[in-house]
Amino acid sequence: xxxxxxxxxxxxxxxxxxxxxxxxxxxxxxxxxxxxxxxxxxxxxxxxxxxxxxxxxxxxxxxxxxxxxxxxxxxxxxxxxxxxxxxxxxxxxxxxxxxxxxxxxxxxxxxxxxxxxxxxxxxxxxxxxxxxxxxxxxxxxxxxxxxxxxxxxxxxxxxxxxxxxxxxxxxxxxxxxxxxxxxxxxxxxxxxxxxxxxxxxxxxxxxxxxxxx
Numbered sequence: 564x565x566x567x568x569x570x571x572x573x574x575x576x577x578x579x580x581x582x583x584x585x586x587x588x589x590x591x592x593x594x595x596x597x598x599x600x601x602x603x604x605x606x607x608x609x610x611x612x613x614x615x616x617x618x619x620x621x622x623x624x625x626x627x628x629x630x631x632x633x634x635x636x637x638x639x640x641x642x643x644x645x646x647x648x649x650x651x652x653x654x655x656x657x658x659x660x661x662x663x664x665x666x667x668x669x670x671x672x673x674x675x676x677x678x679x680x681x682x683x684x685x686x687x688x689x690x691x692x693x694x695x696x697x698x699x700x701x702x703x704x705x706x707x708x709x710x711x712x713x714x715x716x717x718x719x720x721x722x723x724x725x726x727x728x729x730x731x732x733x734x735x736x737x738x739x740x741x742x743x744x745x746x747x748x749x750x751x752x753x754x755x756x757x758x759x760x761x762x763x764x765x766x767x768x769x770x771x772x773x774x775x776x
Contacts, residue, residue, distance in 0.1 A: 581643045586630035590647050593622030597655035604663045610773035612663060613716045617766045619655040620709045623648070624759050649689050656708035657685025660715065664738055668731045677739050684742040703751045706744040710751075713762075714741065716769055 581587055600615030630636065630644055661678035668674035685708055698704050718737060722730050754762075 576639065581640065581647075584636070584640055584644065585633065586626040586644050587647055589622050589626040589629055590644070590651050593619045593626070594651045594654060596622060597651070597659050600659050601654075601662050604659065604666045607666060609663070609667060609719065609722075610776050612659075613712075613719055614770050614773050616655060616659050616663075616712045617716050617769055619659075620712060621763060621766050623652065623655065623709060624762060628759065645693075649693055652689055652708060653685055656712060657682045657689075660711060660738060663715075664734060667727075667734055674731075674735065677735050680739055680742050684745050688745050697753060698750055701753050701755075703753055705747050705749060706741065706751050707753070708745060711738070711741045711745070713765075720769075720772070 582591070596615045596619040598615075600612045600619065603609070603612035603615060626644070626648060630641070661682040664681065665674050665678045688705065688708060691704075695704075715734075715738065718734075725733065
């Protein structure tokens, strides 16, 4: 039995071997963007935080495109890439928005329930998606998590029109409201194809605007 276990361990690929896979490199760049976003959110530099998370969305979309264009990827590489992408999504679209809300609310304890709801919904949704997948090749059940930060980045453009205390309430309602739609039994389209180029254009425009602000 011991020899069989040793043989099984020796045939398993190393963890590092998967990092060389281009889609996984792209996924990790998305993680870097999300971590930078979290750093800037905690530091109170919210425009930079949103730039970071928007690029995390770009890399999240790009890794799947790259993976589909590479021929000869093994089942192990596909499975590992899927797990890596899902775990990074928790950081980008669960941890980041929760910390963003807390930080913008100046870490007021009243914002803790909202932060928990956002983080909890992200893991519940991703766990469901990992088990059941898409409704069909072009349809999600509920609002995809990346849409939350895309909407957040747009709404935050109007932050200067409000006093901080009022806009923090607007963000609270908006972000918790989107969490409801994340778990709703409604069908939403899976954006792909030309939408990726629209996303890049949208992200570049926001990067310029927020960088200027």
